[in-house]
Amino acid sequence: MSHSLLEIKDLIVSVEDKIILNGINLTIGSGELHVLMGPNGTGKSTLVSAIMGDPRFQIESGQILLDGKDITEMKADERAKAGVFLSFQVPEEIPGVTLEDFLRTAKGSLEKRPPKILQFKKELKEQMKALDMDPSYAERYLNVGFSGGEKKKTEILQLLMLQPKLALLDETDSGLDVDAVRTVTKGIRAFKNRKNGLFIITHNARILEGLDVDVVHVLEGGKIAYTGGQELISKITQDGFGVLGKGVGLHEGL
Amino acid sequence: MKDFKEEKTRVDQADRTIYDVKDRLDPAYLMDSGITPEIVNQISKEKNEPEWMRLFRLKSLKLYNEIPLPTWGPSLDELNMDQIVTYVRPKSTMKAKWSDVPDDIKETFERLGIPKAERKSLAGVGAQYDSEVVYHNVRAEVASQGVVYTDIESALTGPYSDMIRKHFMKLVPPSDHKFAALHGAVWSGGSFVYVPAGVSVEIPLQSYFRLNAPGAGQFEHTLIIVEEGAYLHFIEGCSAPRYYVANLHAGCVELYVGKNARLRYSTIENWSKNMYNLNTKRASVEEGGTVEWISGSFGSHISYLYPMSILKGKKARMEFTGITFAGEGQNLDTGAKVLHAAPDTTSHISTKSISRDGGNSTFRSVVTVTEKAEGSKSAVSCESLMLDSISRSDTIPVMDISCNQADIGHEAKIGRISESAIFYLMSRGLSEDDARALIVGGFAEPIAKELPLEYAVEMNNLIHLEMKGSIG
Numbered sequence: 198m199s200h201s202l203l204e205i206k207d208l209i210v211s212v213e214d215k216i217i218l219n220g221i222n223l224t225i226g227s228g229e230l231h232v233l234m235g236p237n238g239t240g241k242s243t244l245v246s247a248i249m250g251d252p253r254f255q256i257e258s259g260q261i262l263l264d265g266k267d268i269t270e271m272k273a274d275e276r277a278k279a280g281v282f283l284s285f286q287v288p289e290e291i292p293g294v295t296l297e298d299f300l301r302t303a304k305g306s307l308e309k310r311p312p313k314i315l316q317f318k319k320e321l322k323e324q325m326k327a328l329d330m331d332p333s334y335a336e337r338y339l340n341v342g343f344s345g346g347e348k349k350k351t352e353i354l355q356l357l358m359l360q361p362k363l364a365l366l367d368e369t370d371s372g373l374d375v376d377a378v379r380t381v382t383k384g385i386r387a388f389k390n391r392k393n394g395l396f397i398i399t400h401n402a403r404i405l406e407g408l409d410v411d412v413v414h415v416l417e418g419g420k421i422a423y424t425g426g427q428e429l430i431s432k433i434t435q436d437g438f439g440v441l442g443k444g445v446g447l448h449e450g451l
Numbered sequence: 452m453k454d455f456k457e458e459k460t461r462v463d464q465a466d467r468t469i470y471d472v473k474d475r476l477d478p479a480y481l482m483d484s485g486i487t488p489e490i491v492n493q494i495s496k497e498k499n500e501p502e503w504m505r506l507f508r509l510k511s512l513k514l515y516n517e518i519p520l521p522t523w524g525p526s527l528d529e530l531n532m533d534q535i536v537t538y539v540r541p542k543s544t545m546k547a548k549w550s551d552v553p554d555d556i557k558e559t560f561e562r563l564g565i566p567k568a569e570r571k572s573l574a575g576v577g578a579q580y581d582s583e584v585v586y587h588n589v590r591a592e593v594a595s596q597g598v599v600y601t602d603i604e605s606a607l608t609g610p611y612s613d614m615i616r617k618h619f620m621k622l623v624p625p626s627d628h629k630f631a632a633l634h635g636a637v638w639s640g641g642s643f644v645y646v647p648a649g650v651s652v653e654i655p656l657q658s659y660f661r662l663n664a665p666g667a668g669q670f671e672h673t674l675i676i677v678e679e680g681a682y683l684h685f686i687e688g689c690s691a692p693r694y695y696v697a698n699l700h701a702g703c704v705e706l707y708v709g710k711n712a713r714l715r716y717s718t719i720e721n722w723s724k725n726m727y728n729l730n731t732k733r734a735s736v737e738e739g740g741t742v743e744w745i746s747g748s749f750g751s752h753i754s755y756l757y758p759m760s761i762l763k764g765k766k767a768r769m770e771f772t773g774i775t776f777a778g779e780g781q782n783l784d785t786g787a788k789v790l791h792a793a794p795d796t797t798s799h800i801s802t803k804s805i806s807r808d809g810g811n812s813t814f815r816s817v818v819t820v821t822e823k824a825e826g827s828k829s830a831v832s833c834e835s836l837m838l839d840s841i842s843r844s845d846t847i848p849v850m851d852i853s854c855n856q857a858d859i860g861h862e863a864k865i866g867r868i869s870e871s872a873i874f875y876l877m878s879r880g881l882s883e884d885d886a887r888a889l890i891v892g893g894f895a896e897p898i899a900k901e902l903p904l905e906y907a908v909e910m911n912n913l914i915h916l917e918m919k920g921s922i923g
């Protein structure tokens with residue numbers, strides 16, 4: 198059994214006094230890739246946002262451990278420094294700050310010293326090339342005027358440049374064209390190693406092509422209603438969530 | 452332009468102390484507080500001015516005593532004029548070489564980066580210490596083009612005397628408002644620039660102003676004449692140390708832009724937080740000419756600042772790009788004015804304001820289009836960013852359009868810093884303070900982009916300093 202990278206215990210999360218997640222238990226081992234599925238509005242984004250430390254989501258009780266260390270009370274920047282990364286479902290636009298300056302600032306914050314300029318520039322150029330990104334985008338303001346697909350690619354570029362321990366990808370494949378999905382998947386494959394972990398939210402599973410999925414979770418009714426192997430994915434994508442029967446969470450209600 | 456980016460990211464570890472330099476006050480000569488005709492006569496005598504200037508000063512003083520304080524803007528009740536020493540003469544007299552400038556003065560300038568700017572081969576440096584120009588240098592190549600760059604006092608008695616007389620306070624008459632009148636009475640120091648027809652000055656001319664004596668007012672006058680088809684970029688940077696006595700700055704800038712000429716006038720002002728900055732700036736633009744204002748206003752307790760452009764000739768153009776940052780205890784009332792007085796003239800006003808910690812920032816724009824100005828275009832846009840709920844930001848656009856064939860637009864946006872953007876940046880490892888500073892820096896980027904490198908760095912520096920220690 199691999200060492201557990203992320204451990205979530207009895208997590209209860211609310212937003213604006215409404216309970217969204219009602220007792221999540223989940224463990225991701227290092228080197229593993231987990232997939233999170235579930236109908237719209239069940240709280241998938243809520244879960245990864247809570248793991249990242251989004252202050253809009255209130256953690257009522259429970260624990261989040263990274264590498265055995267309790268990060269439940271930490272602010273987002275501390276979690277980032279501990280090794281958590283979130284590819285946002287809707288990435289933010291930051292006018293006036295170029296992608297390159299932003300990445301260099303982020304890298305400098307994470308590594309506690311500014312990266313070496315030339316090395317950084319070279320790496321950025323290579324990673325952008327690998328992701329089929331126009332190099333001129335490095336000089337553009339972060340996500341401003343980027344298309345939906347370009348924003349998602351930029352998230353993966355950040356993932357590759359920042360090399361976190363745990364990558365949470367929230368619907369990174371939504372809005373991507375066929376080629377772009379392939380490129381992104383290639384990026385994820387390049388990122389994946391025996392030490393890090395991936396937690397991928399997807400509706401269509403296209404992003405997973407050619408990736409070894411270790412565990413699939415289905416979120417329903419505020420709980421992990423189903424957990425299974427890769428075979429769950431094709432079942433869901435072909436026949437919908439109904440095929441799984443009524444989830445545990447639905448019976449329990451909230 | 453690659454270096455630009457790299458150097459800019461290095462300003463993170465800004466050190467506030469370089470802006471709080473406070474030298475031992477050791478003026479050679481200090482005048483009585485309060486303003487009387489005797490004082491004005493004395494100033495004039497000290498300067499060996501022509502008689503017409505002495506009379507001009509006295510006439511201005513009379514107006515100053517007659518005109519009431521403005522009541523439409525931030526309160527000036529606490530401005531105690533008697534307390535303000537109007538004229539503090541530094542020990543040093545005019546110096547041609549840097550090595551001759553007294554050490555303590557030199558140290559101050561060095562900390563403010565002047566010699567460095569010099570090394571970077573900027574065209575000329577006229578730096579004002581207290582009220583007198585102490586250091587002045589015009590590069591030979593600029594002079595050989597026939598360009599005159601000198602302190603205004605010596606221009607007054609030299610071969611350009613008539614030209615000064617013809618232009619001095621003609622754009623901003625002393626009768627304009629109380630502080631224009633005050634300026635007319637006690638002005639001291641400043642720059643005179645004359646660019647002959649057809650000459651393009653490739654390197655920017657820069658001057659550095661700084662207030663030093665507690666309670667001292669600064670009344671420098673800038674007069675720039677750019678003749679037909681000529682080009683000039685003039686930069687004024689101001690920074691002042693912190694003091695606890697009321698301080699007044701009532702400078703005046705007059706820009707004359709000739710036919711098909713272009714003048715770019717950039718300023719970064721960083722006044723101490725007790726300063727009353729009541730500055731008047733005005734440009735007149737002849738046919739086909741262009742004036743471009745880049746203006747960054749930092750510091751001061753209260754500011755009234757609305758550079759005005761008078762588009763006199765057909766197809767004259769103006770562009771104004773400005774930013775203000777109002778923090779705790781600051782009330783910055785700024786903006787821009789334009790008078791379209793000829794056909795096919797265009798104006799473009801674009802400003803940004805940032806307020807935090809209860810700071811108050813007001814943007815006023817006045818666009819006047821006369822009936823003669825057919826086919827004129829004006830676009831005003833103003834974006835404000837409030838960093839908390841106790842700060843204020845207002846926009847007051849005024850338009851006076853007497854012409855049917857004019858295309859006038861106004862756009863105002865007031866926003867708060869987005870919490871989700873902060874979370875996004877924090878999720879990449881930036882602290883909350885750094886995330887806010889980055890967003891604010893990005894907001895100001897369109898202005899920084901317009902500035903030469905040293906000034907862009909200084910502005911980033913100032914923003915970073917203004918942002919520091921605010922969020923607890």
Ligand SMILES: Nc1ncnc2c1ncn2[C@@H]1O[C@H](COP(=O)(O)OP(=O)(O)OP(=O)(O)O)[C@@H](O)[C@H]1O
Pocket residue numbers: 212213217235236237238239240241242243244253286
């Ligand atoms: N800031 C918020 N304020 C109020 N309600 C919120 C907020 N954020 C999320 N919610 C609610 O929480 C629930 C879960 O939302 P979440 O975004 O986590 O769903 P999701 O599973 O990611 O859905 P999708 O598949 O559509 O992305 C939804 O009912 C949503 O309306």
Ligand SMILES: [Mg+2]
Pocket residue numbers: 241242243286367368
């Ligand atoms: Mg979602």
